[in-house]
Amino acid sequence: MNKEILEKQIEQSLKIMEQSKDWNITYDEQLKILTEKKELLDKFHKDIKEFEGIQFYLVGAGATQDNIFTIQARKDGQPIATIKIAEDKTTVTTTTYDESNKKNYGCEFKLKDQDIHTKETMQFLTYFNKEMKPKGKINEQTHTQAMLLSEFAKTSSYDKLLTGIQPCKINKSLYFPIPIILDPKQEEHGYIEILTRTKVRKLTIIEPLTETQTPESVLANGTSKAIFLLNLLHSNIGQSYYRVLGFHGRVTEHLTIKVCIAVPKELKSKCKEFEPFELKANNDSIEYHYMTYETDGAKITKIDTTLNN
Numbered sequence: 001m002n003k004e005i006l007e008k009q010i011e012q013s014l015k016i017m018e019q020s021k022d023w024n025i026t027y028d029e030q031l032k033i034l035t036e037k038k039e040l041l042d043k044f045h046k047d048i049k050e051f052e053g054i055q056f057y058l059v060g061a062g063a064t065q066d067n068i069f070t071i072q073a074r075k076d077g078q079p080i081a082t083i084k085i086a087e088d089k090t091t092v093t094t095t096t097y098d099e100s101n102k103k104n105y106g107c108e109f110k111l112k113d114q115d116i117h118t119k120e121t122m123q124f125l126t127y128f129n130k131e132m133k134p135k136g137k138i139n140e141q142t143h144t145q146a147m148l149l150s151e152f153a154k155t156s157s158y159d160k161l162l163t164g165i166q167p168c169k170i171n172k173s174l175y176f177p178i179p180i181i182l183d184p185k186q187e188e189h190g191y192i193e194i195l196t197r198t199k200v201r202k203l204t205i206i207e208p209l210t211e212t213q214t215p216e217s218v219l220a221n222g223t224s225k226a227i228f229l230l231n232l233l234h235s236n237i238g239q240s241y242y243r244v245l246g247f248h249g250r251v252t253e254h255l256t257i258k259v260c261i262a263v264p265k266e267l268k269s270k271c272k273e274f275e276p277f278e279l280k281a282n283n284d285s286i287e288y289h290y291m292t293y294e295t296d297g298a299k300i301t302k303i304d305t306t307l308n309n
Contacts, residue, residue: 001274001288002216009220010281013227020182024235027181031237033062033069034170034244040068040085045171047090047116053129054080055146057175071174075128076298077146078104078138081111090116094124104134133298144208145193148262148293149175151300152196161303164199168245176244180228192225197246199308203229204258206291215261215271222259223286230255230284253283260289260307268292276306 017023034041041058048056053075060070069085073092080101081094091113094101101107109124152167154160170176177191194206207222209215232241238251256278263271271290278287291305 005216006223006279009223013224017231023182026184028237030061031240037068041171044085045173049173051125051129056173057177058170076134077142080128092116092121104136141210147295147300164308166197168195202258206260206262208262209267209271218261226257226259226286227281229257256285256287258287258289260291262291262293265294
């Protein structure tokens with residue numbers, strides 16, 4: 001693994017963060033809403049906790065009073081509904097996904113601003129809660145992310161392939177892809193999609209390798225996300241964010257974030273296994289790891305990694 005490329009990426013990312021003005025305002029506002037309106041997410045958790053066959057992602061916080069939180073419901077990593085949480089109601093809409101829901105899953109249920117407690121909404125959620133194979137062509141990248149998150153989220157070590165790992169979630173039920181917004185004027189931005197906690201109390205970013213990417217580009221991408229996260233945790237709201245991500249300790253002056261490349265069995269020849277190594281980023285460190293995984297098309301069936309060594 002070419003460490004020089006990663007060292008350059010660290011240097012470049014640190015420079016970008018230094019030059020970015022007011023990037024933390026967005027996260028200040030987001031954190032305020034996450035903290036002040038936590039009871040709404042607690043209530044939502046109770047509403048959907050039995051639907052374990054569906055993944056729920058918190059994708060927006062604080063747009064308006066009628067839409068305090070936006071949640072995307074996904075099946076196999078494919079969006080199936082948008083959920084909006086307001087002070088007095090939670091509504092579910094499928095309009096954007098009606099066509100793909102029918103094509104991929106044969107789903108005839110259509111919802112438009114339906115209250116979460118209605119019979120129609122419950123029928124829709126029950127329909128998607130069962131195991132089924134998508135028929136149409138789906139986004140394989142988001143499918144892989146969903147399979148990995150599902151495996152990491154298992155709470156029993158009985159059938160868990162990798163113990164000592166849990167995705168960072170809000171309220172045990174909500175995945176939280178962290179947006180990387182350095183310029184609020186830019187509409188397009190990246191996300192930290194797979195953020196986990198691993199041994200010993202380490203934040204870990206997992207980046208799956210796809211056919212079109214090189215291992216260097218995947219690790220470089222993970223590196224820039226790690227630098228962003230380190231800056232967020234060292235900011236004036238870092239301690240509160242640390243708690244949101246599931247940590248109870250203090251943010252220390254020196255933090256280590258792990259970046260792990262996840263290589264599917266069929267691409268092993270493209271990315272040779274490497275021993276874990278560490279690079280400095282100012283006072284902090286980034287620790288690089290390797291993982292290979294196998295799937296049966298619906299779930300992860302095998303994992304080999306250095307993550308918990």
